Amino acid sequence: MRIALDAMGGDYAPYVNIEGAIESVNDSTDISVILVGDEGILSKELADKKYPSSRLTIKHASQSVSMDESTAYAIRKKRDSSIRRGIELVKTGEADAFVSAGHSGVVMATALLVIGTSDVVDRPAIATIMPTIKSPFVLIDAGANIHCKPNNLLQFALMGSTYCEIMLGRKNPKVALVSTGEEDTKGNELIKDTFKLLKESEINFIGNIDGKDIFTGEIDVIVCDGFTGNVILKTSEGLADALIKMLKREVANLTTGRLGYLLIKPALRNFKKKTDYDEYGGAPLLGIKGTCIISHGRSTSKAIRNAIRVASDFARKKVYNIISSAIEKDILHHERINISNEKK
Amino acid sequence: MRIALDAMGGDYAPYVNIEGAIESVNDSTDISVILVGDEGILSKELADKKYPSSRLTIKHASQSVSMDESTAYAIRKKRDSSIRRGIELVKTGEADAFVSAGHSGVVMATALLVIGTSDVVDRPAIATIMPTIKSPFVLIDAGANIHCKPNNLLQFALMGSTYCEIMLGRKNPKVALVSTGEEDTKGNELIKDTFKLLKESEINFIGNIDGKDIFTGEIDVIVCDGFTGNVILKTSEGLADALIKMLKREVANLTTGRLGYLLIKPALRNFKKKTDYDEYGGAPLLGIKGTCIISHGRSTSKAIRNAIRVASDFARKKVYNIISSAIEKDILHHERINISNEKK
Numbered sequence: 013m014r015i016a017l018d019a020m021g022g023d024y025a026p027y028v029n030i031e032g033a034i035e036s037v038n039d040s041t042d043i044s045v046i047l048v049g050d051e052g053i054l055s056k057e058l059a060d061k062k063y064p065s066s067r068l069t070i071k072h073a074s075q076s077v078s079m080d081e082s083t084a085y086a087i088r089k090k091r092d093s094s095i096r097r098g099i100e101l102v103k104t105g106e107a108d109a110f111v112s113a114g115h116s117g118v119v120m121a122t123a124l125l126v127i128g129t130s131d132v133v134d135r136p137a138i139a140t141i142m143p144t145i146k147s148p149f150v151l152i153d154a155g156a157n158i159h160c161k162p163n164n165l166l167q168f169a170l171m172g173s174t175y176c177e178i179m180l181g182r183k184n185p186k187v188a189l190v191s192t193g194e195e196d197t198k199g200n201e202l203i204k205d206t207f208k209l210l211k212e213s214e215i216n217f218i219g220n221i222d223g224k225d226i227f228t229g230e231i232d233v234i235v236c237d238g239f240t241g242n243v244i245l246k247t248s249e250g251l252a253d254a255l256i257k258m259l260k261r262e263v264a265n266l267t268t269g270r271l272g273y274l275l276i277k278p279a280l281r282n283f284k285k286k287t288d289y290d291e292y293g294g295a296p297l298l299g300i301k302g303t304c305i306i307s308h309g310r311s312t313s314k315a316i317r318n319a320i321r322v323a324s325d326f327a328r329k330k331v332y333n334i335i336s337s338a339i340e341k342d343i344l345h346h347e348r349i350n351i352s353n354e355k356k
Numbered sequence: 357m358r359i360a361l362d363a364m365g366g367d368y369a370p371y372v373n374i375e376g377a378i379e380s381v382n383d384s385t386d387i388s389v390i391l392v393g394d395e396g397i398l399s400k401e402l403a404d405k406k407y408p409s410s411r412l413t414i415k416h417a418s419q420s421v422s423m424d425e426s427t428a429y430a431i432r433k434k435r436d437s438s439i440r441r442g443i444e445l446v447k448t449g450e451a452d453a454f455v456s457a458g459h460s461g462v463v464m465a466t467a468l469l470v471i472g473t474s475d476v477v478d479r480p481a482i483a484t485i486m487p488t489i490k491s492p493f494v495l496i497d498a499g500a501n502i503h504c505k506p507n508n509l510l511q512f513a514l515m516g517s518t519y520c521e522i523m524l525g526r527k528n529p530k531v532a533l534v535s536t537g538e539e540d541t542k543g544n545e546l547i548k549d550t551f552k553l554l555k556e557s558e559i560n561f562i563g564n565i566d567g568k569d570i571f572t573g574e575i576d577v578i579v580c581d582g583f584t585g586n587v588i589l590k591t592s593e594g595l596a597d598a599l600i601k602m603l604k605r606e607v608a609n610l611t612t613g614r615l616g617y618l619l620i621k622p623a624l625r626n627f628k629k630k631t632d633y634d635e636y637g638g639a640p641l642l643g644i645k646g647t648c649i650i651s652h653g654r655s656t657s658k659a660i661r662n663a664i665r666v667a668s669d670f671a672r673k674k675v676y677n678i679i680s681s682a683i684e685k686d687i688l689h690h691e692r693i694n695i696s697n698e699k700k
Contacts, residue, residue, distance in 0.1 A: 080539035117542075145598045145605075155536060158544045192499060192586040195424035198461075200502045200583055223590025227598035239544055242536040243584055244591050246567025251592050254489045254571035255599050261489075 013324040016107035019049035020076035020094040021114020022311045030057050032316025037067045043324055046071050048098040073097035083117040095119055099126045102302045109303035109323035113311040120156040127302045130336035136299035137168045139175050146229025150176045155242035162205040169215050171298040172233040174338040184216045185232030191220035293318025296326055303327040357668040360451035363393035364420035364438040365458020366655045374401050376660025381411045387668050390415050392442040417441035427461040443470045446646045453647035453667035457655040464500040471646045474680035480643035481512045483519050490573025494520045499586035506549040513559050515642040516577040518682040528560045529576030535564035558686055637662025640670055647671040
């Protein structure tokens with residue numbers, strides 16, 4: 013698999029990106045990485061590193077997009093950005109997938125513009141896998157679409173279900189919609205209208221949930237607009253960090269704490285591994301006619317390596333084709349419903 | 357202080373409500389509680405309990421509001437509900453404050469209808485105090501208003517600031533707005549427009565934050581619409597629960613775990629206390645011309661007791677008067693800005 017990596021995207025770029033790329037090509041012989049970004053900077057950084065040079069190459073891009081740029085500005089003015097050039101490599105077939113830890117809004121808009129969505133999808137969405145007490149779940153949309161319509165959320169639910177079946181091996185995954193309570197009278201107009209669409213669909217829709225039900229492990233796919241999804245994702249990261257720090261401090265305050273801490277240290281390590289977002293690598297932009305993986309802005313080299321692994325896996329399985337077919341099937345089902353409603 | 361308690365509201369009503377009320381009147385001689393709800397049920401439950409009968413009385417209400425009712429329906433059809441009758445006691449001056457663990461949307465709408473807001477506030481909002489690694493912060497709106505305008509959020513920020521000064525003793529509290537990133541180019545139109553209003557105001561506005569910054573303890577007041585606030589509050593509760601369970605299981609899996617667990621048990625207990633929402637009692641509905649405290653739907657008797665304590669404290673300090681004055685002052689400041697802008 014040939015992965016185009018946005019070498020200039022993310023808070024610690026290009027260093028961790030280069031590290032992650034080198035680790036990836038050293039780890040697996042079937043992965044090659046194209047570092048997309050400023051050739052001068054990248055070749056200098058690579059100069060004293062050891063790696064198979066046939067599988068780690070550079071594609072020059074003179075511009076990079078910073079996190080505080082508006083999407084509209086970046087799309088108009090940064091036509092030679094590492095994001096644009098990387099996505100073009102997927103469009104032309106020179107790469108099998110694109111990975112970026114950069115500005116997710118710009119990645120989404122550029123992918124939409126350059127590659128486009130499957131015919132049956134209006135808006136692509138970010139699908140993230142998150143851990144729970146039991147088994148992980150898929151959160152969609154984790155931040156690509158700030159404004160959504162009911163039909164977008166229906167499509168996210170369909171894409172999320174199919175993604176969950178493929179990646180987590182769940183049959184007929186249970187789908188829930190994020191609201192301010194379980195009752196269908198709660199939430200905003202978007203939630204109420206989406207509730208009706210999901211009820212009519214072939215999706216295994218179990219109803220609305222509120223935030224407290226997210227981490228019980230009872231639900232396979234959790235659907236929301238990108239604003240809410242971003243809030244859920246980031247709040248969870250921040251809180252998990254804070255809780256571990258609080259607990260460590262409480263333990264440190266005990267006279268028996270040091271011994272106790274040593275005895276439970278392996279548990280803390282396992283726990284951290286299970287709740288560490290770096291482990292999950294990147295999240296795919298579902299709905300695009302190609303493979304596009306968005307990694308966390310704070311990605312470490314481990315996160316980049318995992319994102320490259322996810323991208324490779326995703327491209328090999330041609331997940332975007334499977335997802336388009338699933339949605340097409342459901343749209344036919346919807347048309348049948350509409351036709352039979354009209355006949356009544 | 358005379359507290360009207362919605363005896364029929366909450367998942368474990370009326371039992372925990374009655375328990376919490378009895379504990380409150382037994383604990384402090386300056387608190388009296390009026391249990392509002394079905395007299396038959398309540399007097400039967402009270403029959404074999406010990407308490408000072410002059411400070412624990414019943415106000416009959418024949419109806420109660422369930423969690424799955426729509427707010428519009430409850431307002432129209434439940435004119436003899438425990439929520440309505442309780443709030444009326446505040447309006448007539450028979451009670452100093454109202455406490456409910458029931459349907460927060462109905463409490464908000466009824467308070468708005470029966471008591472009304474201060475002249476300078478358009479919409480009341482729920483202000484919740486939440487723990488962090490360092491010191492707690494105020495989250496506003498935690499769920500009262502699903503739809504908000506920029507001016508509502510500006511008023512929430514003002515009310516939250518004043519509330520934070522009074523209750524947490526912070527001078528010139530740092531206020532942030534929840535978005536999908538720190539940059540002012542991120543977020544939806546509501547966030548972008550509110551950002552400008554907050555920048556112009558006298559509030560100590562430090563800018564936008566995303567979810568990961570919520571629990572760092574660096575911010576005193578976190579402002580958002582009620583949908584987002586509800587998601588933050590409930591997601592945090594659910595995740596904190598899940599993380600503690602995950603950690604306990606990891607510890608149990610170790611051979612050294614049992615001893616280690618015993619040694620760190622006091623730390624876990626302290627930790628649970630700090631992250632236990634029951635400890636924080638209820639959250640005030642700010643902006644109402646009176647004291648109205650909303651407690652968690654899953655309130656235990658401890659949570660009810662703490663909510664009664666918060667209500668009593670809040671009514672004694674006449675927090676709603678202080679908040680109205682603070683907002684009035686800022687509105688004058690705004691008018692000055694507008695006048696000087698017009699002159700330019």
